[in-house]
Amino acid sequence: MMDELELLKKDWQKKDEHLPKLSYNDIYTMIWKKSSSIVKWIFYISIIELIFWIVLNAAPFLMDSFQEKLGEIDDTFSLSFMVGSTIFTFGIILIFIYFLYKAYRGISTVDNAKSLMESILKTRKIVQYYVGYNLIMAVVITIYTIYRLFTSDENVIKLFQTIKDEGSELKFWLLGAIIVALGMILVVGFIWLFYRLIYGFLLRKLNHNYKELKKLEI
Amino acid sequence: MNKELEHQFVTELESNQNIVHKVCTLYTNDRDSHNDLFQEITIQLWKAYPKFRGDSKFSTWMYRVALNTAITLYRKSKRRVKTQDYESVIFKIKAEEYDPTEEQQLKLMYTAVKQLGDIDKALVFLYLEDKDYREISETLGISEVNARVKMNRIKNKLRTILNP
Numbered sequence: 417m418m419d420e421l422e423l424l425k426k427d428w429q430k431k432d433e434h435l436p437k438l439s440y441n442d443i444y445t446m447i448w449k450k451s452s453s454i455v456k457w458i459f460y461i462s463i464i465e466l467i468f469w470i471v472l473n474a475a476p477f478l479m480d481s482f483q484e485k486l487g488e489i490d491d492t493f494s495l496s497f498m499v500g501s502t503i504f505t506f507g508i509i510l511i512f513i514y515f516l517y518k519a520y521r522g523i524s525t526v527d528n529a530k531s532l533m534e535s536i537l538k539t540r541k542i543v544q545y546y547v548g549y550n551l552i553m554a555v556v557i558t559i560y561t562i563y564r565l566f567t568s569d570e571n572v573i574k575l576f577q578t579i580k581d582e583g584s585e586l587k588f589w590l591l592g593a594i595i596v597a598l599g600m601i602l603v604v605g606f607i608w609l610f611y612r613l614i615y616g617f618l619l620r621k622l623n624h625n626y627k628e629l630k631k632l633e634i
Numbered sequence: 635m636n637k638e639l640e641h642q643f644v645t646e647l648e649s650n651q652n653i654v655h656k657v658c659t660l661y662t663n664d665r666d667s668h669n670d671l672f673q674e675i676t677i678q679l680w681k682a683y684p685k686f687r688g689d690s691k692f693s694t695w696m697y698r699v700a701l702n703t704a705i706t707l708y709r710k711s712k713r714r715v716k717t718q719d720y721e722s723v724i725f726k727i728k729a730e731e732y733d734p735t736e737e738q739q740l741k742l743m744y745t746a747v748k749q750l751g752d753i754d755k756a757l758v759f760l761y762l763e764d765k766d767y768r769e770i771s772e773t774l775g776i777s778e779v780n781a782r783v784k785m786n787r788i789k790n791k792l793r794t795i796l797n798p
Contacts, residue, residue, distance in 0.1 A: 421762075421792065423736070424743045424744075428763075432652050435652050436655055438648070439648075443647050443648055443651070447680040451677045451681070453677075524685075525681070526682050526685065527698075527775075528773055529701065529705055529706065533706055536706065618709070621709075621752070622706055624751075625706065625752045628753040
């Protein structure tokens with residue numbers, strides 16, 4: 417039986433004369449055009465993400481009220497805790513920038529298709545970890561702040577005392593917990609959805625083709 | 635120095651542009667997308683060129699970058715295959731060169747190939763370009779055995795399309 421593909425191959429190799437022909441100048445102008453590859457898009461998005469979280473982390477230091485509070489701190493423990501956590505936060509950011517940079521450098525179009533896909537997915541994973549880290553920190557800090565509010569803020573303690581006197585303590589706790597939990601779920605859920613949309617859209621093709629390649633290995 | 639590199643690159647690409655055009659023809663369905671993909675491949679080739687050491691042939695190196703761009707980097711999703719609306723060179727078959735059944739068969743085959751998935755297309759493309767299984771497997775990052783198995787499956791798929 418004649419191999420149909422051989423027939424196709426014979427024909428395919430005769431196609432050259434029918435292909436479009438670009439001139440030297442056509443190609444020359446093309447090399448200066450902007451790429452619109454997904455790597456570029458992921459790169460832009462991760463830069464925006466880094467800036468977003470860095471600004472969010474640094475924002476308190478720019479606010480007057482926070483600086484006043486900083487000035488009021490007199491015990492060495494709180495001060496060293498503040499300094500320590502700030503160094504920790506920005507240290508983490510630096511570490512992520514380093515890993516992100518390394519991952520980007522690792523993306524090479526000269527690699528085979530599978531390695532290329534893997535290095536792109538790895539890069540995206542790093543951004544994902546970074547966002548995950550920030551979300552977890554945000555939740556932890558929120559819970560901690562609320563806890564501090566209840567144990568050290570005089571106004572809140574006073575309010576809490578009146579509630580206790582009125583006897584609606586349980587209702588108050590329940591309602592408070594539900595509101596806080598809902599708020600956090602809403603924020604985290606929104607960010608998560610945002611991610612699913614952006615990366616789902618960007619990487620749909622890549623994920624599909626990567627799965628195709630992986631299937632070949634079974 | 636840089637000017638020299640530019641000149642060298644553009645000259646090489648100009649004389650090897652058929653490879654890129656063929657990839658574009660397989661992976662796109664209209665003239666605009668064809669040109670768009672061609673441009674993206676050119677940009678990727680140019681970006682990778684300083685690292686091209688010349689230990690492989692320029693054309694061999696091109697296959698990789700071109701296919702990687704088409705399969706992975708190129709962002710725009712392909713429209714559904716509607717071969718009729720694209721006066722692609724690939725489908726222009728000169729009637730006088732073929733007997734009608736062969737022409738009909740080829741037409742069917744090209745349509746079938748265009749409907750394959752991105753990875754399958756890459757395999758067929760390299761096969762049609764007369765690459766051996768070693769090169770196919772190295773380009774895609776799969777084992778030679780798997781490349782063979784997959785190719786046989788594609789052949790069978792095409793065969794059933796041709797002989798229902």
